[in-house]
Amino acid sequence: ELKVEQNPLFLSMQEGKNYTIYCNYSTTSDRLYWYRQDPGKSLESLFVLLSNGAVKQEGRLMASLDTKARLSTLHITAAVHDLSATYFCAVLYNNNDMRFGAGTRLTVKP
Amino acid sequence: GAVVSQHPSRVICKSGTSVKIECRSLDFQATTMFWYRQFPKKSLMLMATSNEGSKATYEQGVEKDKFLINHASLTLSTLTVTSAHPEDSSFYICSAIDSSNTGELFFGEGSRLTVL
Numbered sequence: 001e002l003k004v005e006q007n008p009l010f011l012s013m014q015e016g017k018n019y020t021i022y023c024n025y026s027t028t029s030d031r032l033y034w035y036r037q038d039p040g041k042s043l044e045s046l047f048v049l050l051s052n053g054a055v056k057q058e059g060r061l062m063a064s065l066d067t068k069a070r071l072s073t074l075h076i077t078a079a080v081h082d083l084s085a086t087y088f089c090a091v092l093y094n095n096n097d098m099r100f101g102a103g104t105r106l107t108v109k110p
Numbered sequence: 111g112a113v114v115s116q117h118p119s120r121v122i123c124k125s126g127t128s129v130k131i132e133c134r135s136l137d138f139q140a141t142t143m144f145w146y147r148q149f150p151k152k153s154l155m156l157m158a159t160s161n162e163g164s165k166a167t168y169e170q171g172v173e174k175d176k177f178l179i180n181h182a183s184l185t186l187s188t189l190t191v192t193s194a195h196p197e198d199s200s201f202y203i204c205s206a207i208d209s210s211n212t213g214e215l216f217f218g219e220g221s222r223l224t225v226l
Contacts, residue, residue, distance in 0.1 A: 018122075031215075032131070033214075033215055035217070041220070042116075042203055042217045042218060042219045043154075043217040043221040044217075045165065045203075045214060045215070045216060047218070048161075048214045048215070088153065088154070089156075092207075092215070095142070095207075096142050096159050096161070096167070097156075097159065098144050098156060098159075098205070098215070099156065100146075100153045100154045100156075101153065102152075102153045103153045105151075
């Protein structure tokens with residue numbers, strides 16, 4: 001069974017702190033995605049990771065992929081309030097089967 | 111960047127009516143589109159994979175006759191909720207793969223359906 005497990009589900013951080021969100025998946029995949037969702041909105045694409053060892057960074061967010069461990073991480077550096085949102089990882093299988101993690105609800109406090 | 115347009119963004123209808131939601135890829139061709147349903151504070155639940163020119167692949171537990179999907183062109187997929195009932199009220203989101211580029215997946219803005 002295809003599974004995507006994301007943790008933690010809830011994350012409360014102080015501004016300026018660092019933290020990592022983890023995404024494990026059960027089967028070899030074609031691509032791994034990270035998305036941000038604000039309340040009442042659709043998903044905003046953050047990163048797409050295509051190969052083992054891929055690392056991408058945008059601002060205070062950095063995503064990495066280890067296909068051998070079937071693990072992706074989203075690292076948050078020096079969090080700011082604007083990063084408060086729900087973050088989803090998603091895995092694409094066989095180019096036509098997309099599965100999402102449960103999401104991590106991030107709250108960054110002053 | 112690539113854009114996926116979803117319409118309508120909000121719709122309120124009476125129980126028993128049918129509602130059509132459109133998903134368009136505006137600047138790329140998408141042979142595959144996905145339809146999701148999202149309940150409040152929950153993750154996205156894949157309903158079906160829409161393939162251009164062929165029948166959609168539905169996830170287990172999703173009623174094919176209830177949620178009709180048509181992917182008639184490389185830029186348009188539609189989801190029709192037939193004979194809608196209050197329990198069908200939800201946030202529906204489509205997405206499309208830009209297969210010509212990096213394979214990035216783009217999401218529509220979502221459609222919030224409220225069935226009275």
